[in-house]
């Protein structure tokens with residue numbers, strides 16, 4: 143992506159992150175409009191910003207007040223640089239307030255704080271909204287406690303909120319603009335049109351960001367990183383990220399990539415056969431399937447504490463990978479030197495502490511990615527070809543490389559597998575068989591009803607309780623199972639899915655009629671937060 147940005151010089155947007163929960167969304171929206179966009183920490187040095195030769199710099203919102211001691215600000219001479227190079231600056235919320243403060247205006251705590259949906263009215267003929275279809279009362283999303291009360295020299299108000307507050311400001315001759323509301327969230331009804339207007343009319347940027355370019359650049363990059371005689375290994379989970387990463391690296395270095403898929407005994411119904419068939423027959427990936435199910439399950443016997451379960455699984459994964467790597471080393475006569483991981487952009491940016499938190503900026507990876515990590519002593523260098531991409535972009539990249547679309551649309555599945563979906567001891571009774579069957583019925587029903595793709599994740603959970611039922615005129619004392627289905631944009635927050643009651647009734651009947659050992663089904667009606675997606 144550094145290279146992608148270099149190639150798009152003149153058509154790149156840099157988003158400076160001041161800690162808003164919406165910053166990633168700004169970057170995503172810009173890319174969705176076909177424009178190359180990268181997100182940098184708010185206090186990135188000017189030299190880093192300049193290395194991307196941006197046409198537009200967006201200053202994100204953030205949780206701070208510009209008056210707070212130590213609140214994040216812009217690097218010295220920021221506006222000298224942007225004005226000298228005719229780079230457009232757009233401040234959003236905190237970004238607007240920063241512009242006003244740095245350029246000598248005045249920001250103060252607002253008398254009436256503006257949170258949530260608001261209406262604003264653009265000033266006719268403003269550079270930001272023009273005289274066309276956007277110059278009309280707009281329904282927008284605001285969330286701020288401070289407001290600009292005195293604008294710096296050269297600035298005018300481009301729109302006002304119905305409460306009389308400043309909704310947007312502009313200084314077209316210096317190419318500096320500010321929005322007090324968030325155009326990137328869907329609650330701002332015409333937010334995408336506003337972003338388009340800014341990108342394509344105010345900045346004259348070209349929409350030339352294409353996945354095909356990313357693919358070609360990444361192939362070259364991988365080939366230049368992994369030397370012609372070096373080998374790489376990749377742990378495949380059957381998920382989208384590691385599969386797309388492996389497919390890409392395989393395209394670049396061929397059989398010098400060695401993949402391993404571990405059957406830990408905690409996989410879904412026929413998962414091993416299904417993913418191995420996709421890897422081998424459709425993607426032609428060089429992959430070894432290691433059946434470690436007995437090892438995992440014997441270690442997990444009697445373990446009921448969720449943290450202990452996860453740790454145990456993590457340790458077993460590492461042992462299994464270690465053995466695989468040693469075997470490979472014997473076969474190849476040399477150590478593989480690279481590890482391919484399917485780290486995504488949100489994994490990278492989420493692990494960066496926000497500016498103003500007092501912590502340094504590091505591009506460390508979310509620790510959960512170490513589930514597939516190999517022992518540190520192996521000193522493998524990381525290859526992370528997806529670290530600049532969002533999930534929807536990874537799917538597009540996968541499509542370009544002919545990864546089957548059905549595979550790309552798979553719901554995420556946790557690394558510790560069914561162990562987090564069986565509460566208590568994973569090896570209790572028939573829990574694993576029961577949960578596999580229920581899950582399969584639920585997922586197939588979703589597919590038959592055409593609902594699978596509109597749901598982020600759906601699964602069944604085994605509850606370690608026996609309940610009383612009447613089955614075949616007899617009292618039964620069997621297990622209760624919970625179903626969960628959620629919708630989400632990115633997995634960070636989620637809403638429970640509101641099925642038609644008939645759908646749930648049908649699934650319930652199918653399960654109770656065909657899965658032995660289940661006599662009660664409950665549906666999870668909690669969002670995230672307060673609950674998490676998985677139960678453990």
Ligand SMILES: Nc1ncnc2c1ncn2[C@@H]1O[C@H](COP(=O)(O)OP(=O)(O)OP(=O)(O)O)[C@@H](O)[C@H]1O
Nearest residue numbers: 377378379381382383384403404484513514556557
């Ligand atoms: N059964 C498995 N066999 C081999 N590797 C695995 C397995 N499960 C997980 N991994 C490895 O651990 C990494 C992180 O697992 P996690 O389930 O958190 O995946 P993820 O971030 O959703 O990515 P993916 O889409 O590739 O599953 C995976 O990308 C993969 O490299």
